[in-house]
Amino acid sequence: MLVSFNWLKDFLNLDEQDPKALGEKITRTGVEIASVTRPADGLKKLVVGHVVDCEGVEGTHLHLTHVDVGEDEPLQIVCGAPNVAAGEDVIVALHGARIAGNEKIKKGKIRGMESYGMICGLQEIGFSDSVVPKKYADGIFVFPKDADVKPGQDVYDALGMNDYILDFDITPNRADTLSMEGSAYEVGAIIDQKPKIEPVVLKEDGPDWTDSFDVKVDEKLAPKFYLRKLTGVKVDESPLWMQTRLWNAGIRPINNVVDVTNYIMLLTGQPMHAYDARAFESGKFEVRTAKDGEKLTLLNEKEVDLDPHDIVITDGEKPVMMAGVMGGLNSEVTDDTTDVILESAIFDPTMVRRAAFRHANRTEASSRYEKGVNWDATEKSINAAALLIRNEAGATVDEGIIKATDAKRGPxxxxxxxxxxxxxxxxxxxxxxxxxxxxxxxxxxxxxxxxxxxxxxxxxxxxxxxxxxxxxxxxLYGYDNLKSTQPLLPETHGGYSEFETQMRRFKRIAEGQGMLEAVSYSLTSPEKAVSFTKKAKALVQVQMPLNSSRSTMRQNLMTGLVDAASYNFARKQMDLRLYEQGRVYDHEGGTFNEHEHLAALYAGQTFAENWQHENQKIDFYFVKGQLTNMFTALGINENDVIYKADEAIPGMHPTRTADIYIKDQYVGMIGMLAHSLALADKNLRGHEVYGYELDLDVIIPMLTHGMTAKPAPKFPAISRDLSILVKKEYTNQEIENVIKANAGKYLRDLKVIDVYSGAHIEPDKKSLAYNLTFLNEKDTLTDEVVTKAMDQVTAALKEDIEAKIR
Incomplete structure (x- = not known):
């Protein structure tokens, strides 16, 4: 449940309460607050603009507008939204503004026309697609006529973005907080205040209607079932204050009737439904279980085969709603609806839960019914909804409530x-x-x-x-105030230091790349000790060595890995991926110094030999790619990493070796072993061996953060292939820029899958094929959305680079 801090102020005095501190208090009393967020955070220079004039730009979908933003002169803004028009109050991002994704808006030119800002849709300033009203889903947001806004003022208060949203991550037993009133009782208990819960006073100004309907309800299915009727309803969009409260609670505004039912559900926790009265011209209203073979098209246009265990509401014959889950399309309140029947009921929670899961259609209503609903709120909710619809939709409230069932439940x-x-x-x-x-x-x-x-x-x-x-x-007494009765025993705390933890990150990443760890001797010969190093330092020598090959402390790890490679090659192990993390030693400056290094060695094929694929030898670029992946996993920006050719590192190939710099600081080397080294060891002859070595003492202090992981997408991606014919003068980058600019926000991946130029096409042209992958991480992506994006891409390719779609 997303709880608005400003809405809570209707019930409690929170002037001295910090929202985040309050969230911590609530968490400490048993209801976890998953997060406290403020939608306006990170945004700036977003103001209300009044569109003074708007003209279409010939041959394009663009509009040239002049927008009053409270300055001396209107701003000229080029806008591509289909619903922009003169006379509208809109959201304007000024030059220097920050919108969603920390994107900065600058003045610039579009098709040669100066544009001094941006007219925004709600998604562009951080709103989720799931809460944006459908009429504004593909365009800009237009403030309703009733909105008290003026050109130049910030949009945050008007759109509810200066509010703090407390995410109540409730357990099923605390479903009482799935309402603002329930949350107010909970917060009031924590801060020792009595919430102000106002009674509903409803004046009925229409004729009695209760005798005009024959209502039959099975009390086992719906122990409480109330109906009210309103006439003369004028369906329109809801006032902005109501819309802001709905979308801050994660609900999309629909119209001033449906929105009221959702608003009351948020207020009291009682799910409600509004029917177009024309769906009940038979004068009958029946609550029963579904019959075999019955179908129902829901409001989300999903047709379901009803199960005999589903509770349905019918007009005496055909179903018009899956009770407690979702209404039917055949009883939907539409723009031409004039008479509305309101329903407020208590349904069997087990049957509602099973129906929602059976049809994969879990809703805000079903989630409340399955956890429990306050039986005392049924009548209050239907009266409150009728009052709001009368106020916001000009309706007349007919006299009387039909209480088909009215079971009582005492304290x-x-x-x-x-x-x-x-x-x-x-x-x-x-x-x-x-x-x-x-x-x-x-x-x-x-x-x-x-x-x-x-x-x-x-x-x-x-x-x-x-x-x-x-x-x-x-x-409420406070868990922190409960005295500990556990015995206090001496304890030694273990663990790794920060530096050791970072070193282990390097090792985990290497192992994740398929590397095997090697452990080699720290003692070697004086010659090998200084091999593979850019600058040799004073040696650390053993006073009484066992033999000449173990007389000196190593200054590199690559020596030990090369010895391990020679050992493996002698035993016909040709494909090697070895790494070692360890210390190197020197006597620089007259003191004995130790440094942590990481080295890796590669040889053979990129993959084990298999008839299913062609063999590919490991080369410099493969090893560089592995190292790049490691840097990425460590949070090192690849733009900070520079490779410079180096011909003078002992033991390394003069033209296939590079120094590695991070932020202009030398951190190691990468390359191929020198042929002279291979010739000196018969086991290495005929093998191309590559590797790298890093100085962890230098790199680890640079690490500020790692790769941020996130769960795999819950929803499937959709892939489409695109083949085009273009002039050879166009580069792949130019083509990809056009595709990315027009494919929409759901484009996840774009890659070239084929390139052709030859006898079958014109000599000055080439054919390219691309694979586009689309993914919506918050909802199931439909073919309709992807097809629309592909149409935009193909149209842009034809217009911008004269491409022919094949």
């Missing part, structure tokens, strides 16, 4: 003792303190000696046994 009475609660918590809380805690919760509680009797209201259906009261007392 739960839980008895326990003060001593029992103190024993479980290990506390010495007095009876008066406990009474105050229950008063903060708005529970009616009484103490008689040691006995404690608590009347739990219906809005807290999660409390039924004494243990539940223990939890309530403990969490």
């Amino acid at each position: 739960v009475v839980v008895k326990t003792t003060v001593s029992y609660i103190n024993k479980v918590l290990g506390t010495k809380i007095s009876a008066d303190e406990m009474l105050h805690i229950f008063d903060r919760l708005n529970f009616d509680a009484k103490v008689n000696g040691d006995e404690l009797v608590v009347n739990v209201p219906n809005r807290r259906w999660d409390i039924a046994i004494p243990a539940d009261l223990v939890e309530e007392v403990g969490r």
